[in-house]
Amino acid sequence: MTTDTKQLIRQLTENADPVRPLRRPSTRAAAWLVFSVAYIVLVLLIMPLQHDISQKLHDKLFIIEQIATLATGLAAAIAAFASIIPGYGRRWIMLPLLPLMTWLATLGPGCVRELNRYGFEHLPLQHNLWCFPFIVLLGAIPAIGMAVMLRCGAPLTPQLTAALGGLAAAGLANAGVRIIHPEDVSVMLLVWHVGSVMALSALAGSIGRYVLDWRSILKFDA
Amino acid sequence: MRQSPDNCFAELMRAAQAGDALAYARLLEQITPRIRQIVRGQRRFLRAEDIEDLVQDILLSVHTVRATYDPQRPFMPWLVAICRNRFADGARRYARSAAHEIHVENMAVTFVANPANNTMDNYGDVDELKEAIATLPAMQRDAIRMLKLGEMSLKEAAVARNMTIGALKVATHRAMTALRKMLAKER
Numbered sequence: 001m002t003t004d005t006k007q008l009i010r011q012l013t014e015n016a017d018p019v020r021p022l023r024r025p026s027t028r029a030a031a032w033l034v035f036s037v038a039y040i041v042l043v044l045l046i047m048p049l050q051h052d053i054s055q056k057l058h059d060k061l062f063i064i065e066q067i068a069t070l071a072t073g074l075a076a077a078i079a080a081f082a083s084i085i086p087g088y089g090r091r092w093i094m095l096p097l098l099p100l101m102t103w104l105a106t107l108g109p110g111c112v113r114e115l116n117r118y119g120f121e122h123l124p125l126q127h128n129l130w131c132f133p134f135i136v137l138l139g140a141i142p143a144i145g146m147a148v149m150l151r152c153g154a155p156l157t158p159q160l161t162a163a164l165g166g167l168a169a170a171g172l173a174n175a176g177v178r179i180i181h182p183e184d185v186s187v188m189l190l191v192w193h194v195g196s197v198m199a200l201s202a203l204a205g206s207i208g209r210y211v212l213d214w215r216s217i218l219k220f221d222a
Numbered sequence: 223m224r225q226s227p228d229n230c231f232a233e234l235m236r237a238a239q240a241g242d243a244l245a246y247a248r249l250l251e252q253i254t255p256r257i258r259q260i261v262r263g264q265r266r267f268l269r270a271e272d273i274e275d276l277v278q279d280i281l282l283s284v285h286t287v288r289a290t291y292d293p294q295r296p297f298m299p300w301l302v303a304i305c306r307n308r309f310a311d312g313a314r315r316y317a318r319s320a321a322h323e324i325h326v327e328n329m330a331v332t333f334v335a336n337p338a339n340n341t342m343d344n345y346g347d348v349d350e351l352k353e354a355i356a357t358l359p360a361m362q363r364d365a366i367r368m369l370k371l372g373e374m375s376l377k378e379a380a381v382a383r384n385m386t387i388g389a390l391k392v393a394t395h396r397a398m399t400a401l402r403k404m405l406a407k408e409r
Binding site for chain 1: 238240241245246247250251254255274277278281282283285286287288289291292293295296299300301302303304307308311348
């Protein structure tokens with residue numbers, strides 16, 4: 001062992017405060033979900049509802065869609081937290097695929113129906129443009145919480161981890177927006193809601209390298 | 223029964239996470255040859271000092287993310303994953319910096335003109351300078367002697383001459399202007 005390495009080990013040992021091992025990804029995701037849902041519920045309570053939600057509670061497709069959206073958010077959060085643990089199986093990254101497919105599938109029958117009714121050129125894509133800012137508003141605090149929690153781990157795959165974190169926050173925010181959203185047209189939901197969630201996830205992925213970077217987390221106080 | 227190295231590392235890491243500095247030192251000392259072996263295996267073309275740099279980088283990474291080690295899981299896959307990631311990160315960084323660098327050969331000459339190829343300034347006439355300084359008013363002369371010849375700081379010179387720093391700066395500026403004029407005239 002060279003002198004420099006020996007010296008480094010001595011300095012690292014002198015600065016080794018006790019650390020609490022990170023909890024399992026599923027436990028951390030659950031904690032994040034509780035915090036995020038509490039924030040979203042708080043914002044929704046402050047905002048006036050734009051339509052009667054009680055009617056929607058009898059709509060099976062709406063319930064499945066909401067469960068799938070929440071599951072996508074939760075699965076993406078678990079995958080994001082798993083991706084910052086060295087040696088954790090890479091298959092966890094695929095976890096959000098199933099709920100995401102289910103979410104898309106809930107929009108499928110409506111899309112086909114509207115396509116048959118209006119034709120491709122006259123599809124109803126006019127939209128209340130507030131839905132994107134609402135997803136951003138509801139997703140901002142969960143996204144910040146996610147970023148803080150992700151920085152406690154190892155930035156092994158910064159872009160992918162950030163994209164999964166973004167998907168978790170935006171997916172959860174979308175579930176909140178659907179409660180106050182007045183419109184219910186499947187093609188529009190596919191384009192604006194799924195599109196917004198994917199765009200925010202891609203945006204998070206593109207800045208992942210700057211938020212989750214080895215150089216920014218390496219600690220050496222010697 | 224003898225413990226496997228992985229179990230031994232896991233136990234040491236558990237103790238290290240709890241704040242046992244001795245166990246942590248033992249762990250780092252024991253994994254360092256392993257890390258060096260992994261680095262040598264993956265990066266055969268590196269020089270010895272570059273290998274040591276990489277080993278130290280990995281040790282620092284292990285130290286920073288030691289909270290991500292789950293005591294219920296094996297230790298070596300955790301360590302190897304960090305090593306592999308640091309290799310990939312280092313390679314990416316190298317590729318990024320190489321893409322923005324242009325290698326230029328050292329040029330012996332900058333321009334053909336002589337003034338561009340001087341390696342040092344020529345000294346002027348020292349006696350002439352001394353005479354010029356002697357003709358300056360007392361305050362300016364002292365300022366030049368203390369700040370330029372004696373290399374005192376502004377604060378030290380101000381205390382020595384019982385002047386404010388501002389006044390000293392003004393005196394130095396005036397002295398330099400006067401000296402420039404005198405020496406230019408004499409040439």
